[in-house]
Amino acid sequence: MSESTNTFFQSDQVEQRPLRHALLLRLIGYLKPYWVGLAALLLLMAAGAALEVLPSEFTLRLIDHHLAQGTLSGAGPLLLAFLGFLALAFLVNLARYLLLAWVGQMAMLDLRMQLFDHLMRRSTHFFHRNPVGRLMTRVISDVQNLNEMFSSGFVAIVGDALSLIAIVVWMYLKHPGMATVALGIMPILLIVTEIFRRHASEAFRETQGRYAAIQAFLQEQLSGMSLVQLNAQEGRSREGFTLLNQKYLQAFIRTIFAYAVFFPVVEFITSGILAALIFYAGFKLQSGALTLGLLLAFIQQSGRFFRPIRELAERYNVMQTAMASSERIFHLLDNREAIPEAPDARPARFEREIRLEEVSFAYEPGGREVVRDLSGSIPKGRRIAVVGHTGAGKSTLINLLMRFYDVGSGRITVDGEDLRTLKVAEARGLFGLVLQDVFIFSGTLESNILLDRPKDVNRLADVLTQSQMEDLVGRLPEGLATQVGERGQRLSAGERQLVAFARMLYGNPQVLLLDEATANIDSETEHKIQRVIEQVSHRLTTFTIAHRLSTIREADEIWVMDQGRIVERGTHEALLRRGGVYAGLVRLQFGEELGTVPGI
Numbered sequence: 261m262s263e264s265t266n267t268f269f270q271s272d273q274v275e276q277r278p279l280r281h282a283l284l285l286r287l288i289g290y291l292k293p294y295w296v297g298l299a300a301l302l303l304l305m306a307a308g309a310a311l312e313v314l315p316s317e318f319t320l321r322l323i324d325h326h327l328a329q330g331t332l333s334g335a336g337p338l339l340l341a342f343l344g345f346l347a348l349a350f351l352v353n354l355a356r357y358l359l360l361a362w363v364g365q366m367a368m369l370d371l372r373m374q375l376f377d378h379l380m381r382r383s384t385h386f387f388h389r390n391p392v393g394r395l396m397t398r399v400i401s402d403v404q405n406l407n408e409m410f411s412s413g414f415v416a417i418v419g420d421a422l423s424l425i426a427i428v429v430w431m432y433l434k435h436p437g438m439a440t441v442a443l444g445i446m447p448i449l450l451i452v453t454e455i456f457r458r459h460a461s462e463a464f465r466e467t468q469g470r471y472a473a474i475q476a477f478l479q480e481q482l483s484g485m486s487l488v489q490l491n492a493q494e495g496r497s498r499e500g501f502t503l504l505n506q507k508y509l510q511a512f513i514r515t516i517f518a519y520a521v522f523f524p525v526v527e528f529i530t531s532g533i534l535a536a537l538i539f540y541a542g543f544k545l546q547s548g549a550l551t552l553g554l555l556l557a558f559i560q561q562s563g564r565f566f567r568p569i570r571e572l573a574e575r576y577n578v579m580q581t582a583m584a585s586s587e588r589i590f591h592l593l594d595n596r597e598a599i600p601e602a603p604d605a606r607p608a609r610f611e612r613e614i615r616l617e618e619v620s621f622a623y624e625p626g627g628r629e630v631v632r633d634l635s636g637s638i639p640k641g642r643r644i645a646v647v648g649h650t651g652a653g654k655s656t657l658i659n660l661l662m663r664f665y666d667v668g669s670g671r672i673t674v675d676g677e678d679l680r681t682l683k684v685a686e687a688r689g690l691f692g693l694v695l696q697d698v699f700i701f702s703g704t705l706e707s708n709i710l711l712d713r714p715k716d717v718n719r720l721a722d723v724l725t726q727s728q729m730e731d732l733v734g735r736l737p738e739g740l741a742t743q744v745g746e747r748g749q750r751l752s753a754g755e756r757q758l759v760a761f762a763r764m765l766y767g768n769p770q771v772l773l774l775d776e777a778t779a780n781i782d783s784e785t786e787h788k789i790q791r792v793i794e795q796v797s798h799r800l801t802t803f804t805i806a807h808r809l810s811t812i813r814e815a816d817e818i819w820v821m822d823q824g825r826i827v828e829r830g831t832h833e834a835l836l837r838r839g840g841v842y843a844g845l846v847r848l849q850f851g852e853e854l855g856t857v858p859g860i
């Protein structure tokens with residue numbers, strides 16, 4: 261099993277933890293802005309609880325005053341009042357549900373937005389370590405679990421408690437003896453519920469963890485589907501999926517088993533209570549100390565009484581799930597992995613040169629250094645090309661210049677100012693980045709060029725010309741408004757590159773950072789791209805990881821990288837004459853193309 265798949269079998273396991281007050285308090289914080297709604301909700305619930313006992317009053321009166329006399333005459337007003345009560349209960353419940361949904365959804369919306377904003381600010385490193393599927397689960401399922409806790413856990417428990425209080429008070433007011441009989445068996449029910457809770461909750465939590473694992477696995481496999489199919493990995497993917505499903509099933513069966521035992525047992529106990537009530541009432545009815553109506557009303561109420569208690573176990577599970585979810589959410593929110601910006605960060609200016617001064621860098625702290633003691637200067641207006649074998653650390657240099665990562669030691673300066681002392685967004689704004697793989701968002705061609713920047717028609721037209729995109733736009737059925745499909749599937753690799761150039765140019769950067777595509781691009785587009793680069797490089801400083809001979813030849817200076825160091829530097833001709841690493845590399849990569857070049 262590959263390393264990435266392995267994480268699905270380990271991650272998202274939720275540990276057994278009691279409900280934690282700190283977590284709860286933090287969650288309640290999200291309800292604060294909606295406290296008015298919440299207060300109204302509490303009032304409505306109290307009203308609902310009081311209304312719970314009213315039906316029994318009707319039962320009592322109807323039976324004792326009318327049915328026991330063998331006639332329904334005169335019961336009209338009572339029935340009317342009952343209809344009125346039903347209408348009132350309906351309204352109270354309606355308002356309650358609406359309010360509940362509103363408060364819950366508003367709070368969840370806030371949380372989801374907060375999570376999203378938080379994710380937007382995390383560093384590149386963070387995203388390398390957290391699979392997309394897992395982050396999706398946080399924002400979607402875990403937040404949903406919290407909503408459930410709010411609606412069927414938290415608030416429902418308060419509502420149930422209010423109902424229970426109303427019923428107990430009613431029972432004792434009506435007949436303390438009967439009340440004692442009905443409530444006497446309660447401890448047994450509570451003990452059974454507690455035993456169940458212990459058994460079920462562990463299995464339940466495991467089920468949740470397994471479920472999240474399935475989601476994450478599915479997300480990754482579907483995203484990489486073409487790769488899976490290309491390598492005929494369907495069988496292995498299937499095996500992985502089967503294994504995850506089996507584990508989920510086992511956990512699920514354990515949960516279901518606990519429920520399957522619990523409910524019949526509770527049913528049995530409830531019947532016992534009914535039997536005791538009837539048995540006790542049998543004596544009292546004879547002595548006239550109790551009426552038939554009261555007995556029926558008590559039976560009715562005790563039915564209502566046990567429902568919330570039975571559900572308590574379920575509510576507890578909802579709370580447990582939500583606690584686990586909130587723990588994961590807060591863990592994510594507390595992750596501060598971001599590129600730090602000094603409070604006194606300065607605006608970024610680039611007039612003279614960008615320097616790398618003895619820069620070393622490792623992706624993992626204490627890990628292998630992929631850039632080592634590297635120094636170099638990128639003067640304004642110059643064209644630097646970087647060449648080297650795969651894994652030499654070329655793309656890493658771009659990551660460091662863009663400050664996706666901070667250097668381990670040494671420093672990068674812009675006009676003599678340490679990059680880390682500059683405003684992050686401004687420093688990044690100096691650079692226009694075009695990478696090997698261009699990411700295209702689903703949406704229109706135009707939105708992919710503008711991103712979230714305001715639309716400037718002139719600049720857009722300008723950028724389209726500069727990036728040689730006019731033909732492409734003219735060819736597309738709806739021009740700039742054409743939907744490019746998810747991840748730009750409707751564009752060829754070359755066209756995507758052109759879009760990336762347009763996107764970069766629209767930001768009006770000062771330095772072009774280009775990681776040339778190694779993917780196959782048709783020769784017509786290839787020429788276009790070359791022309792774009794040529795034009796751009798007259799205006800901008802360019803720092804290009806070069807895979808094209810043309811780029812290399814045009815460069816003012818070539819840095820030859822090997823294992824994180826610059827081993828040679830100079831112009832194409834000078835380096836060729838030297839006959840070192842560069843000459844070898846060029847012969848290897850461009851041997852045929854160079855056949856006509858004298859000196860090789």
Ligand SMILES: Nc1ncnc2c1ncn2[C@@H]1O[C@H](COP(=O)(O)OP(=O)(O)OP(=O)(O)O)[C@@H](O)[C@H]1O
Nearest residue numbers: 388623624630648649650651652653654655656657
């Ligand atoms: N996110 C990352 N986490 C850990 N190691 C990484 C990461 N990205 C790259 N590396 C490692 O750093 C080294 C340099 O990678 P880099 O991407 O800079 O190479 P490159 O010179 O751009 O190669 P190529 O020509 O194939 O693009 C490689 O050994 C690579 O495995």
Ligand SMILES: [Mg+2]
Nearest residue numbers: 654655656775
């Ligand atoms: Mg690279």
